[in-house]
Amino acid sequence: MPETPQGLLARLDALGIEHRTVTHAPVFTVEESKALRPDLPGGHSKNLFLKPQKAPGPFLLAVLEEDRRVSVNALARALGVPRVTFGSAGELVATLGVEPGSVTPFGLVNAAPGSVRAVFDRHLVQDFEWVNFHPLTNAMTTAIRPKDLLRFLRGLGHEPELVDPPAGPALP
Template structure:
Protein backbone atom coordinates (compact mmCIF):
# COMPACT_ATOMS: atom_id res chain seq x y z
CA UNK A 1 0.00 0.00 0.00
CA UNK A 2 1.22 3.48 -0.78
CA UNK A 3 2.57 5.33 2.22
CA UNK A 4 1.71 8.76 0.83
CA UNK A 5 -1.61 9.10 -0.94
CA UNK A 6 -2.94 11.70 -3.33
CA UNK A 7 -1.00 13.45 -6.06
CA UNK A 8 2.16 13.78 -3.95
CA UNK A 9 2.14 10.01 -3.38
CA UNK A 10 1.50 9.43 -7.06
CA UNK A 11 4.51 11.55 -8.04
CA UNK A 12 6.69 9.82 -5.44
CA UNK A 13 5.65 6.35 -6.60
CA UNK A 14 6.22 7.18 -10.28
CA UNK A 15 9.73 8.34 -9.37
CA UNK A 16 10.46 5.41 -7.04
CA UNK A 17 9.41 2.88 -9.67
CA UNK A 18 11.25 4.74 -12.46
CA UNK A 19 8.11 5.00 -14.58
CA UNK A 20 8.46 7.20 -17.64
CA UNK A 21 5.56 9.63 -17.95
CA UNK A 22 4.65 13.10 -19.14
CA UNK A 23 2.29 15.52 -17.40
CA UNK A 24 0.32 18.03 -19.46
CA UNK A 25 -1.42 20.86 -17.58
CA UNK A 26 -4.69 22.21 -19.07
CA UNK A 27 -8.01 23.79 -18.19
CA UNK A 28 -10.49 21.67 -16.20
CA UNK A 29 -12.43 19.11 -18.25
CA UNK A 30 -15.39 17.15 -16.94
CA UNK A 31 -16.48 15.11 -19.96
CA UNK A 32 -14.97 13.29 -22.92
CA UNK A 33 -16.53 15.94 -25.18
CA UNK A 34 -14.85 18.80 -23.29
CA UNK A 35 -11.48 17.14 -23.71
CA UNK A 36 -11.55 16.98 -27.53
CA UNK A 37 -9.08 19.85 -28.00
CA UNK A 38 -6.65 18.41 -25.46
CA UNK A 39 -6.83 15.00 -27.10
CA UNK A 40 -5.99 16.46 -30.49
CA UNK A 41 -2.77 17.90 -29.03
CA UNK A 42 -1.66 14.76 -27.16
CA UNK A 43 -0.56 11.55 -28.88
CA UNK A 44 -1.66 8.17 -27.56
CA UNK A 45 -4.84 6.53 -26.35
CA UNK A 46 -7.36 8.66 -24.52
CA UNK A 47 -9.63 7.26 -21.85
CA UNK A 48 -12.92 7.52 -20.08
CA UNK A 49 -13.62 5.97 -16.71
CA UNK A 50 -16.83 4.55 -15.35
CA UNK A 51 -17.37 4.16 -11.60
CA UNK A 52 -19.85 1.31 -11.27
CA UNK A 53 -21.63 -0.73 -8.62
CA UNK A 54 -22.90 -4.25 -9.29
CA UNK A 55 -26.08 -5.95 -8.08
CA UNK A 56 -24.20 -7.45 -5.10
CA UNK A 57 -22.92 -4.03 -3.97
CA UNK A 58 -19.33 -4.43 -5.20
CA UNK A 59 -17.66 -1.39 -6.79
CA UNK A 60 -15.86 -1.38 -10.13
CA UNK A 61 -13.67 1.20 -11.89
CA UNK A 62 -13.69 0.66 -15.64
CA UNK A 63 -11.11 2.39 -17.88
CA UNK A 64 -11.84 2.20 -21.61
CA UNK A 65 -10.93 4.11 -24.78
CA UNK A 66 -12.60 7.54 -24.72
CA UNK A 67 -14.66 6.86 -27.82
CA UNK A 68 -15.89 3.39 -26.74
CA UNK A 69 -19.69 3.20 -26.31
CA UNK A 70 -19.68 0.63 -23.46
CA UNK A 71 -22.54 -1.89 -23.56
CA UNK A 72 -23.58 -1.88 -19.89
CA UNK A 73 -25.98 -4.80 -20.44
CA UNK A 74 -23.24 -7.05 -21.86
CA UNK A 75 -20.51 -5.78 -19.50
CA UNK A 76 -21.31 -7.97 -16.45
CA UNK A 77 -20.69 -11.18 -18.39
CA UNK A 78 -17.36 -9.81 -19.68
CA UNK A 79 -16.05 -8.87 -16.23
CA UNK A 80 -17.72 -11.53 -14.07
CA UNK A 81 -20.47 -9.84 -12.11
CA UNK A 82 -24.21 -9.28 -12.14
CA UNK A 83 -26.05 -6.18 -13.44
CA UNK A 84 -24.17 -2.87 -13.03
CA UNK A 85 -25.27 0.71 -12.46
CA UNK A 86 -23.36 3.93 -11.95
CA UNK A 87 -21.88 4.42 -8.48
CA UNK A 88 -22.78 7.47 -6.43
CA UNK A 89 -20.36 10.42 -6.15
CA UNK A 90 -20.21 10.09 -2.34
CA UNK A 91 -19.10 6.44 -2.69
CA UNK A 92 -16.48 7.53 -5.23
CA UNK A 93 -15.12 10.17 -2.87
CA UNK A 94 -15.16 7.78 0.10
CA UNK A 95 -13.48 4.87 -1.72
CA UNK A 96 -11.01 6.53 -4.10
CA UNK A 97 -10.77 10.09 -2.80
CA UNK A 98 -11.77 11.93 -5.96
CA UNK A 99 -14.89 13.52 -7.39
CA UNK A 100 -16.65 12.98 -10.73
CA UNK A 101 -14.71 14.53 -13.61
CA UNK A 102 -11.35 13.49 -12.19
CA UNK A 103 -11.82 9.70 -12.29
CA UNK A 104 -8.68 7.77 -13.20
CA UNK A 105 -7.25 4.33 -12.51
CA UNK A 106 -4.43 6.18 -10.73
CA UNK A 107 -6.93 7.15 -7.99
CA UNK A 108 -6.48 3.61 -6.72
CA UNK A 109 -3.49 5.00 -4.80
CA UNK A 110 -6.20 6.25 -2.39
CA UNK A 111 -8.16 2.97 -2.24
CA UNK A 112 -7.80 0.07 0.14
CA UNK A 113 -6.86 -3.18 -1.66
CA UNK A 114 -9.93 -5.22 -2.66
CA UNK A 115 -12.31 -2.28 -2.06
CA UNK A 116 -12.84 -1.79 -5.80
CA UNK A 117 -12.09 -3.96 -8.82
CA UNK A 118 -10.23 -2.05 -11.52
CA UNK A 119 -10.91 -3.15 -15.09
CA UNK A 120 -8.59 -1.95 -17.85
CA UNK A 121 -9.58 -2.46 -21.47
CA UNK A 122 -7.29 -4.99 -23.15
CA UNK A 123 -6.28 -2.52 -25.87
CA UNK A 124 -5.30 0.12 -23.30
CA UNK A 125 -3.33 -2.42 -21.27
CA UNK A 126 -1.15 -3.04 -24.35
CA UNK A 127 -0.88 0.60 -25.45
CA UNK A 128 2.46 2.41 -25.46
CA UNK A 129 0.84 5.69 -24.40
CA UNK A 130 -2.34 5.99 -22.36
CA UNK A 131 -3.58 9.41 -21.24
CA UNK A 132 -5.34 9.57 -17.85
CA UNK A 133 -5.92 12.18 -15.15
CA UNK A 134 -3.34 12.40 -12.34
CA UNK A 135 -6.15 12.60 -9.69
CA UNK A 136 -7.43 15.96 -10.98
CA UNK A 137 -9.11 17.10 -14.17
CA UNK A 138 -6.72 20.00 -14.80
CA UNK A 139 -3.94 17.78 -16.11
CA UNK A 140 -3.34 14.66 -18.16
CA UNK A 141 -0.56 12.18 -17.51
CA UNK A 142 0.75 9.98 -20.32
CA UNK A 143 2.23 6.58 -19.48
CA UNK A 144 2.09 3.06 -20.88
CA UNK A 145 -0.72 0.64 -20.20
CA UNK A 146 1.83 -1.76 -18.73
CA UNK A 147 2.93 0.93 -16.28
CA UNK A 148 -0.66 1.65 -15.25
CA UNK A 149 -0.96 -2.05 -14.40
CA UNK A 150 2.38 -1.89 -12.58
CA UNK A 151 1.21 1.07 -10.47
CA UNK A 152 -2.02 -0.72 -9.56
CA UNK A 153 -0.08 -3.78 -8.45
CA UNK A 154 2.31 -1.59 -6.44
CA UNK A 155 -0.71 -0.27 -4.51
CA UNK A 156 -2.02 -3.77 -3.79
CA UNK A 157 -4.71 -3.97 -6.47
CA UNK A 158 -5.10 -6.84 -8.92
CA UNK A 159 -6.60 -5.27 -12.02
CA UNK A 160 -8.69 -7.21 -14.48
CA UNK A 161 -7.71 -6.79 -18.13
CA UNK A 162 -10.72 -7.52 -20.32
CA UNK A 163 -12.23 -7.02 -23.76
CA UNK A 164 -14.98 -4.51 -22.97
CA UNK A 165 -18.19 -5.00 -24.96
CA UNK A 166 -19.37 -2.00 -26.94
CA UNK A 167 -22.66 -1.10 -28.57
Protein backbone atom coordinates (compact mmCIF):
# COMPACT_ATOMS: atom_id res chain seq x y z
CA MET A 1 0.00 0.00 0.00
CA PRO A 2 1.32 3.47 -0.81
CA GLU A 3 2.02 5.88 2.01
CA THR A 4 -0.83 8.20 3.03
CA PRO A 5 -0.53 11.97 3.47
CA GLN A 6 -0.97 11.48 7.23
CA GLY A 7 1.72 8.79 7.27
CA LEU A 8 4.09 11.02 5.32
CA LEU A 9 3.58 13.94 7.71
CA ALA A 10 4.08 11.59 10.67
CA ARG A 11 7.41 10.50 9.15
CA LEU A 12 8.51 14.13 8.91
CA ASP A 13 7.45 14.68 12.52
CA ALA A 14 9.34 11.58 13.69
CA LEU A 15 12.51 12.96 12.06
CA GLY A 16 12.03 16.35 13.71
CA ILE A 17 11.55 18.03 10.33
CA GLU A 18 9.67 21.32 10.59
CA HIS A 19 6.81 21.62 8.10
CA ARG A 20 3.51 23.43 7.66
CA THR A 21 0.54 21.92 5.85
CA VAL A 22 -2.51 23.70 4.45
CA THR A 23 -5.66 21.88 3.28
CA HIS A 24 -7.43 23.38 0.26
CA ALA A 25 -9.63 22.47 -2.68
CA PRO A 26 -7.84 20.11 -5.09
CA VAL A 27 -5.63 21.90 -7.63
CA PHE A 28 -4.49 20.28 -10.85
CA THR A 29 -2.29 22.91 -12.50
CA VAL A 30 0.28 25.53 -11.54
CA GLU A 31 -2.20 28.21 -12.59
CA GLU A 32 -4.87 26.86 -10.24
CA SER A 33 -2.39 26.67 -7.39
CA LYS A 34 -1.32 30.31 -7.81
CA ALA A 35 -4.62 31.38 -6.24
CA LEU A 36 -3.34 29.84 -2.98
CA ARG A 37 -0.17 31.95 -2.80
CA PRO A 38 -1.25 34.32 -0.01
CA ASP A 39 -1.42 31.32 2.36
CA LEU A 40 1.68 29.56 1.00
CA PRO A 41 4.82 31.73 0.97
CA GLY A 42 8.04 30.32 -0.48
CA GLY A 43 9.05 28.52 -3.64
CA HIS A 44 6.55 26.58 -5.73
CA SER A 45 7.15 23.95 -8.37
CA LYS A 46 5.92 22.06 -11.34
CA ASN A 47 6.77 18.39 -11.17
CA LEU A 48 7.20 16.26 -14.28
CA PHE A 49 7.13 12.46 -14.17
CA LEU A 50 9.05 11.30 -17.22
CA LYS A 51 10.37 8.03 -18.60
CA PRO A 52 13.09 7.30 -21.14
CA GLN A 53 11.45 6.76 -24.51
CA LYS A 54 13.57 3.88 -25.79
CA ALA A 55 16.48 3.09 -23.51
CA PRO A 56 15.83 1.25 -20.28
CA GLY A 57 16.47 3.27 -17.19
CA PRO A 58 14.86 4.84 -14.20
CA PHE A 59 11.95 7.22 -14.43
CA LEU A 60 12.83 10.90 -14.09
CA LEU A 61 11.13 13.19 -11.62
CA ALA A 62 11.94 16.76 -12.65
CA VAL A 63 11.13 19.24 -9.89
CA LEU A 64 11.25 22.69 -11.50
CA GLU A 65 10.53 26.20 -10.24
CA GLU A 66 6.91 26.82 -11.23
CA ASP A 67 7.62 29.62 -13.75
CA ARG A 68 10.59 27.87 -15.40
CA ARG A 69 10.09 27.46 -19.13
CA VAL A 70 11.85 24.36 -20.35
CA SER A 71 11.85 21.99 -23.28
CA VAL A 72 11.32 18.54 -21.80
CA ASN A 73 13.61 16.88 -24.35
CA ALA A 74 16.31 19.56 -23.93
CA LEU A 75 16.19 18.87 -20.20
CA ALA A 76 16.43 15.12 -20.86
CA ARG A 77 19.42 15.59 -23.19
CA ALA A 78 21.13 17.76 -20.54
CA LEU A 79 20.66 14.82 -18.15
CA GLY A 80 22.12 12.34 -20.64
CA VAL A 81 18.79 10.79 -21.68
CA PRO A 82 18.18 11.08 -25.45
CA ARG A 83 14.36 11.36 -25.38
CA VAL A 84 11.63 11.07 -22.81
CA THR A 85 7.88 10.81 -22.69
CA PHE A 86 5.52 11.52 -19.85
CA GLY A 87 4.93 8.51 -17.63
CA SER A 88 1.40 7.13 -17.81
CA ALA A 89 -1.13 7.50 -15.01
CA GLY A 90 -0.68 3.81 -14.22
CA GLU A 91 3.10 4.13 -14.06
CA LEU A 92 2.75 7.20 -11.84
CA VAL A 93 0.47 5.40 -9.39
CA ALA A 94 2.63 2.25 -9.42
CA THR A 95 5.89 4.15 -8.92
CA LEU A 96 5.13 7.22 -6.79
CA GLY A 97 1.76 6.18 -5.36
CA VAL A 98 0.02 9.37 -6.51
CA GLU A 99 -2.61 10.28 -9.06
CA PRO A 100 -2.07 12.71 -11.95
CA GLY A 101 -2.29 16.26 -10.60
CA SER A 102 -0.52 15.24 -7.39
CA VAL A 103 3.01 14.64 -8.68
CA THR A 104 5.42 15.56 -5.89
CA PRO A 105 8.90 14.75 -4.67
CA PHE A 106 7.20 13.41 -1.53
CA GLY A 107 6.01 10.55 -3.80
CA LEU A 108 9.54 9.18 -3.59
CA VAL A 109 8.48 7.78 -0.21
CA ASN A 110 6.71 5.10 -2.29
CA ALA A 111 9.47 4.52 -4.87
CA ALA A 112 12.17 1.90 -4.59
CA PRO A 113 15.67 3.42 -4.46
CA GLY A 114 17.08 3.59 -8.00
CA SER A 115 13.66 3.40 -9.68
CA VAL A 116 13.37 7.19 -10.04
CA ARG A 117 16.05 9.75 -10.76
CA ALA A 118 15.06 12.89 -8.82
CA VAL A 119 16.28 16.08 -10.49
CA PHE A 120 15.74 19.43 -8.77
CA ASP A 121 15.97 22.92 -10.21
CA ARG A 122 18.96 24.38 -8.34
CA HIS A 123 17.20 27.76 -8.10
CA LEU A 124 14.22 26.22 -6.29
CA VAL A 125 16.27 24.57 -3.54
CA GLN A 126 18.94 27.23 -3.11
CA ASP A 127 17.01 30.49 -3.34
CA PHE A 128 14.00 29.87 -1.10
CA GLU A 129 13.80 29.41 2.66
CA TRP A 130 10.67 27.26 2.22
CA VAL A 131 9.44 25.17 -0.71
CA ASN A 132 5.90 23.87 -1.15
CA PHE A 133 4.75 20.49 -2.41
CA HIS A 134 1.66 18.33 -2.28
CA PRO A 135 1.97 15.71 0.48
CA LEU A 136 0.72 12.91 -1.83
CA THR A 137 -2.61 14.64 -2.49
CA ASN A 138 -3.42 17.77 -4.47
CA ALA A 139 -5.90 18.84 -1.77
CA MET A 140 -3.05 19.79 0.57
CA THR A 141 0.24 21.67 0.33
CA THR A 142 3.19 21.21 2.68
CA ALA A 143 5.94 23.77 3.17
CA ILE A 144 9.36 22.39 4.09
CA ARG A 145 12.87 23.80 4.16
CA PRO A 146 14.80 22.62 1.07
CA LYS A 147 17.69 21.17 3.09
CA ASP A 148 15.21 19.12 5.13
CA LEU A 149 13.46 17.84 2.02
CA LEU A 150 16.78 16.73 0.51
CA ARG A 151 17.80 15.09 3.80
CA PHE A 152 14.45 13.27 3.95
CA LEU A 153 14.81 11.98 0.39
CA ARG A 154 18.39 10.82 1.03
CA GLY A 155 17.12 8.94 4.07
CA LEU A 156 14.72 7.10 1.76
CA GLY A 157 17.63 6.01 -0.45
CA HIS A 158 17.16 8.64 -3.17
CA GLU A 159 20.01 10.98 -4.07
CA PRO A 160 18.53 14.22 -5.42
CA GLU A 161 20.47 15.94 -8.21
CA LEU A 162 20.60 19.73 -8.42
CA VAL A 163 20.64 21.02 -11.99
CA ASP A 164 20.38 24.23 -13.96
CA PRO A 165 17.64 23.31 -16.46
CA PRO A 166 18.19 24.58 -20.00
CA ALA A 167 15.86 27.41 -20.94
CA GLY A 168 13.29 26.67 -23.58
CA PRO A 169 9.94 27.82 -24.87
CA ALA A 170 8.22 24.47 -25.11
CA LEU A 171 6.72 23.83 -21.67
CA PRO A 172 5.20 26.85 -19.93
